[in-house]
Amino acid sequence: MQSAQLIISDSVSLQSDMFGSVVVGIGTAGFVRIRDILAPLPSSAAEKLSVKGFISRRILEEQQGVKQITVEDALSRDDIKVAFVCTENAAHEENIRMFLEAGKHVCVEYPMAMTHKTAVELWDLAQEKGVVLHEEHIELLTADFKQLKKDIAGKRLEEGFLHFTGGPLKPGFGFPAFSGIARLTWLVDLFGELSVTAASMEEDQQNKYMKMTAQLITKEQKPLTWIEEWAPGLSRAKDINFRFDSCTITQLPPATREPVGIFMQDLVLFSQKLLGQVPRDQLHAERRRILHCLELADRIQQLSLQGSAQDT
Numbered sequence: 001m002q003s004a005q006l007i008i009s010d011s012v013s014l015q016s017d018m019f020g021s022v023v024v025g026i027g028t029a030g031f032v033r034i035r036d037i038l039a040p041l042p043s044s045a046a047e048k049l050s051v052k053g054f055i056s057r058r059i060l061e062e063q064q065g066v067k068q069i070t071v072e073d074a075l076s077r078d079d080i081k082v083a084f085v086c087t088e089n090a091a092h093e094e095n096i097r098m099f100l101e102a103g104k105h106v107c108v109e110y111p112m113a114m115t116h117k118t119a120v121e122l123w124d125l126a127q128e129k130g131v132v133l134h135e136e137h138i139e140l141l142t143a144d145f146k147q148l149k150k151d152i153a154g155k156r157l158e159e160g161f162l163h164f165t166g167g168p169l170k171p172g173f174g175f176p177a178f179s180g181i182a183r184l185t186w187l188v189d190l191f192g193e194l195s196v197t198a199a200s201m202e203e204d205q206q207n208k209y210m211k212m213t214a215q216l217i218t219k220e221q222k223p224l225t226w227i228e229e230w231a232p233g234l235s236r237a238k239d240i241n242f243r244f245d246s247c248t249i250t251q252l253p254p255a256t257r258e259p260v261g262i263f264m265q266d267l268v269l270f271s272q273k274l275l276g277q278v279p280r281d282q283l284h285a286e287r288r289r290i291l292h293c294l295e296l297a298d299r300i301q302q303l304s305l306q307g308s309a310q311d312t
Contacts, residue, residue: 019105019274022074023054024095025086026063029109030054032263033084034064041264045271052080075102082274085109088172089179093118096133100125105132107270111181114174116294123287134270135290138262139182140189143255149190151253155244157191160224163239168208169230176201176212176228177297177304183226183238184293191218193292201304208232214300 021037023030034054040046053069054060060068074080075098083099085092085108093113099106100122112135113119126133139145164183173179177199188194198215209231216224242249260268272278 017048018050019048019081019271020052020077020079021049021082021084022052022069022080023066023084023086024074025088025091026054026056026058026060027086029263030084030086031063033086033267034066036261036264036267038064038066041260041268044268045275045277046264046267048271048275049082049267052077071098075099075104081105082107088170089114089174090172093122096122097125100129100131100133103129103131105134105274107134107136107266110135110137110185111174111178111294111297112290113294114178116291116298119291119294123291132270132273134273136263136266136270137182137185137290138266139186141262141265143258144252145186147253147255148249152190152242152244152249155246157218157220157222157224158243158245159222160187160191160243161227161239161241162187162225163227163229164237165229165231165234165239166236167230167234168232169210175297175301175304176210176230177214177300178294180212180228181293181297183228184296185289187216187224187226188289188293188296191222191224194218194224194296196296196299196303197223199300199303200307212300212304214304216296 023033034051036046037049037051040049051066053067053074054063055071055074056068062068074083082105083095085095085099085106087095089111092108092111096106096108096112106126111119112133113122123133162183164180169176169179177184194216196214197217200213202211203209211227211229214226216226218224238252240250240252269278273283
């Protein structure tokens, strides 16, 4: 029987030093990252992180006592080993590639890239450089999703429906299959690897309206419909209808709020990867899931654009 040695990859060794970090982008996520690094979960791997500065296109005052630094400083400084990329989606690839090339570990918000091919390239680059590339998926860490996953365990899906609504999609966040990849990740995590059978896109740029509909199918040939709808006045909400062999679930189950926030949970997981405390099979499964979702998003975008072209 193999020993239960925990590793991050063949080229990343166990480390005991602090990991100096830079936060790239000071929006909501960037602010939270700084907050959590400054006050990590006690006795967790996140205590090995320290924040050395932040990067922004704007000239800003100190943020939570942390000073702004330049990209050049962050790339060249030996005491900065980690970059947290918290920018708009369209800027993820450039920032990830830049920091990986400099030999820095990277934690990035989903999606890491706007194509499956680019994501594979970035992961290969991280492997080549011997550093960690981590794509956060806080939607899988929420209490209600964890409870939903427990509730459906052992049940056989017959048909599923997930409709997400929200306000107008901001510039730089990409095609809805990528900007909304959290919902696609939900479906894959709940029901396994999927295939795309059809996809369409409705858009009214003048009224800032956008609706993407994707028809998916499980390995057991059970249909799933995923809709992303964005427009002024639409509340941010998920409408679900999962019909199983024994019951139908039409709303997220009530769940007790957890004492550790979802961003902190993700920070601890990333830190565990830095310290080599995550099993190889878990890392491989995570990478496979992420790349599968990006491949599905690619296919949905392709089919949607083909349909739009035929309609014109």
